[in-house]
Amino acid sequence: MQSTWKPSQLCLKEFVAGDHLSPTRAEGEPSVTQRVPAARRSPTEQPMNNSASDLSTSVTTEAFAELWSAWLKIKHCLAQLDDEQLWNRPDDDSNSIANLLLHLRGNLTQWIISGFGRAPDTRDRPREFTERGPVPRDALIAGLEETIESAKRTLKSLDSAELVRRRRIQGFDVPGTQAIFETVAHFRGHTQEIVHMTRRLLRHSYKFDFIPQTPEQGSPQDGLDA
Template sequence: MAASPVSTLFLEFSRAKLIEQYWPRLRSCVESLTDEQIWWRPNDASNSIGNLLLHLNGNVQQWLVASFDRLTDARDRPAEFAERRHVPAADLLEQLGSTLERASGVLSRLTEAELRATYHIQGYTVSGVHAVYQVVEHFGIHYGQIVYITKLIGGKDLGFYRERRPNASDLAPCGSIMRCATSATRFAFCGPDRRAGGKRDGRVRVTCAPRVAHRRDDGAAQRVE
């Protein structure tokens, strides 16, 4: 049974997030650091980037590749966090890239029946939709941690969202108090790290709901989208 239009949209979006957004940005983070830096950890209770790369590889392999391709699950999850041998970054990226390539193939050919089917993964009984959603959500969480650690070490803007900078007309002054027109909720905004035109301007885009008018406490209305 071919995937329905909604299922096709779900699979295409899932693949785009993993392969076209998260993966290139994650790779650029790792490639900007030394092998020593990717194995740095702030304390024993926290993971290094190296451990997170091993963990992401294990998760994608288990939940997307092995489950849908009906392969033997040989994952050793505790080992992903216990590794301390400083495996080279290039090796970790090659491993994860290969796994993501296989995952991309899975997402490109899944059927409606496979999305509705039941799978037993990591001790859980889940549907195919659940498995795909879990991988994308899980990858996004640890991708964000890797971005944060990279910024913490390098101390610079990675530029991932520079092409999406809002126009000045969409920005509220730093520290301004806004009230949502559809509720009593008040918001205080300050964004010292936001940039417009390559310069700090201390302003951030205000959002509450699509095309909702916001009103400052001084009575001036502002519409944002």
Template sequence: MGEATGATGDRVAVAEDFVAEARASLEAAVALIRHGVGQLDAEQVWWRPREGVNSVGNLLLHLAGNLRQRFGSVIGGGPDDRDRFGEFTERGPIPKEELLRRFEEAAGRADEILATLTPDRLGRTCRFQLLAGEAEKSVLGVVIQSLTHLHGHAQEILHMTRMQLGEGYDFRQPSGVPPEPGGGA
């Protein structure tokens, strides 16, 4: 095998590994959010510790909007119909099931788009609107930034769930492992 073929093969392997890890990361964040939101009732989904702090419902709307915009529009080339302001000003009560449906639909579409990414596509540059103007990043950069954003809000949702449920919070356990007192994610 020649050097060019080897380098191309390495590039393809790295891209495939990156896409596999990105898809696993997306699924892990979705599972964490499902776990937390699944323990909340309709009122708790829209609870906020104080005015000026987002509810879990707002965060779900925000994440669905962000995933649709970044993966569906910026990477996938679809229309950008995001209402970012509305994600944060909504006060509900949109039912929990509807919020999760919107979020999971956006995450599913993000996963579909991730599955199509090639080494060439990962290196292409995207231009998109931010609050402070236009940004330019590689597709790889958009994926990393989007997944980091998703995981940050997933932890925020989990924290808000634990704040509300206290001792009633049900810790996640790896399958087949009995729960440890006071431990878990």
């Protein structure tokens, strides 16, 4: 009798739960590793005994790496700005860079630190945008960096069960993985906004954190501006 299993039936929960029978795989269906014939697997694709642990560690490690990479870009911008520029608003309907730093701190605290039960949720989101300061730049930097480090500790403490468990954050019911992915994307998005705002404020005096040095990196060739 031909198997009725289809690839679309595979879900993340099975990867996280491991190869034991789960509600997403009926008895007799091939496991994750069995679906690829052994003869066609490379040595690095052999079944892993700790697949759930390996996957959860990979997710949380990469999530923090993305947060820290974005934070370094933000710090590069902040080093070029004074307190007045940090609180500059193009108009009353726009945010300052300082407001975005407060917003990132509030979001990261609510969605990662509080979201995974490591601290009570005391976020005051409206104040992140109405604050006019001026809170000194050093205090803003220290506050957000401390929050990122706290988020790192939270991420490192998570196991596979916490990654798939649904939780309620800011009025939304989401699995742990979605909370992490959306928080990282949110942080990255505002990072690019801060870079753009810094370039607008500094114009030609803005210092880039990366300048291509070779053709492979993307530097101009033959006198042409690439």
